Amino acid sequence: MSEPLLAVENLRIDLTIGGVHHAAVKDVSFTIGRGETFGLVGESGCGKSVTALALIGLLRPPLSVGAGAIRFKGHDLAQIGADDMRRLRGASVSMIFQEPMTALNPLSPVGRQIAEMFVLHKGATWVEAEKRAVEALASVRVPAPDRRAKDYPHQLSGGMRQRVMIAIALACGPDLLLADEPTTALDVTVQAEILELIRDLSAARGTAVLMISHDLGLIANMCARVGVMYAGRLVEEREAEDVFRDPAHPYTAGLIASLPLLGARARHGRARLQEIEGVVPSVTAFPAGCRFNPRCAERLERCAADDPAETALAAGGRVRCWRHG
């Protein structure tokens, strides 16, 4: 197998409060191949977004990369200088954020906000850049792109704004696109369009995608491989199909069991929705041993004492659980 586009190795992200480092993300490793779509799932606060921000070098205090390596196209992004990182950002790695409402500058026409990419990375003049921005808008299937380019963000719908974000992110043909909950803030019907757009454009341009979501259905749809995160750890990493057919980690199993099934009530009558007991612990109060152990239904004695290591599964993939170790 050729070298992957991105290899994250034992990444730790520290949250520093009053001089004390808390590992918000710990020992996270995964790879993404060229053109591959990799999914990261987990509840809010499990460290998905923070991991993405680390990949693009946008962690701000009190968060910082504590240890590990982020290998990307021959660079280690965990070690790289600020100026080199800035040149990669937008050009080779770009990001789409969750909130299209606030992610665009309200006082600047959207065309200009796309055009900035060409000025920054392609050395274009503003006139050229504005022209290419209209083309970029057309490529994300915005109707009447030459008129829309002059619009301000508040004049566009959420879906349109997210299209603008995608146009910005893909403007310079990046190798890796980080999509952090790109459809969470949108209507369901719009969600499908946006996902299709991301899938089509990344496939056409050979862009690899890190798709972050709490939505298992979306991840199953979009990704070949999936990583499941819980409380700052990657607890399971496998082919998407395997994960959903036969989850190895009790947390993944719990997540899948808690999916409400469409039509279940009609078939089986009224029933309580499944849930995982308890809540995600806060970063400053992670439990000893396996971080999932207080909520785990299949807890063993050693789970509360020892942190499980990663185990390779026979069917391929990895899991971090004593039941498999």
Next chain:
Amino acid sequence: MLAYLARRLIQTIPILLAVAGVIFILFSVIPGSFASSLGDDGKAVLDADVMARMNRELGLSDPLHVRFARYVGQLAQFDLGSSFRTRQPVTGVIAERLWPSAQLAIASMLFAIVVGVPLGFLAAMRPGSLLDSVSMVAAVSGLSLPKFWLGLMLMYLFALKLGWFPSFGYGDGGLKHLVLPAVALGVSPLALLARTTRASVLEIMNADFVRTARSKGMSESRVVRWHLTRNALVIVLTTVGLQFGSVIGQAVVVEKLFSWPGLGSLLVDSVSLRDIPVVQGCILTIVLIFLVINLVVDVLCAMIDPRIKYT
């Protein structure tokens, strides 16, 4: 746009009428009149008959609503009446004072903007730094200092001890006489502007769209130039507008202290003399200026921020 301006200007009419009404009621409630104030120095007490005749001549013996109706009638013809004291038309008296007042207000606001905005900006760029802490403590102090005390201290230090500037008066209207009163008046808007600028810049630096800008691979200086400045400007501009208005009001104290021949000192003198037409004229002028400045600021903000509609 023009329709909007016209509508806004028409809206000022009821406000001005309400202000005129309040002043009328106030002066009918507070004891004393122009005639009685002439005897206030204790040297001469006017005869009751003389006072009654004087009040009659000045039209003060009529009932309140008659006087108010008469005044509004005059206002409709842009006539503010005549001063009780000098018998000159109030419009002329005010026109004389308008330029010194404008000089003082503009100079103090320029001082506040030129120092306060960069200070707040630099503090926000390095939150928690020495510059940040020092300037913000100074800003709180600047806001809390009483203007008359600050004025006296400035006089003491820069006029009496150092002799750099004259201690009071208008002189020939040059810059030298303007400096101390402008500083005394400008310190509190400066402090407020510094704090507002800092807060708004900090807020914008943490905004999602600034994160987006960074994710594009923009340098911090470009982030500031392309995305921060315009957004911060709206907030700063609004503060400048409000402060401009309050500076004109607060000028009363400073003008009196530095014997500055502006509207403020005219107002104070006229109040103590119960020279009602002049008081009315001064206050209406100040209110009008305040309203116009706010209108200008609203229009400017709408030009910068496309989300603001002319409605």
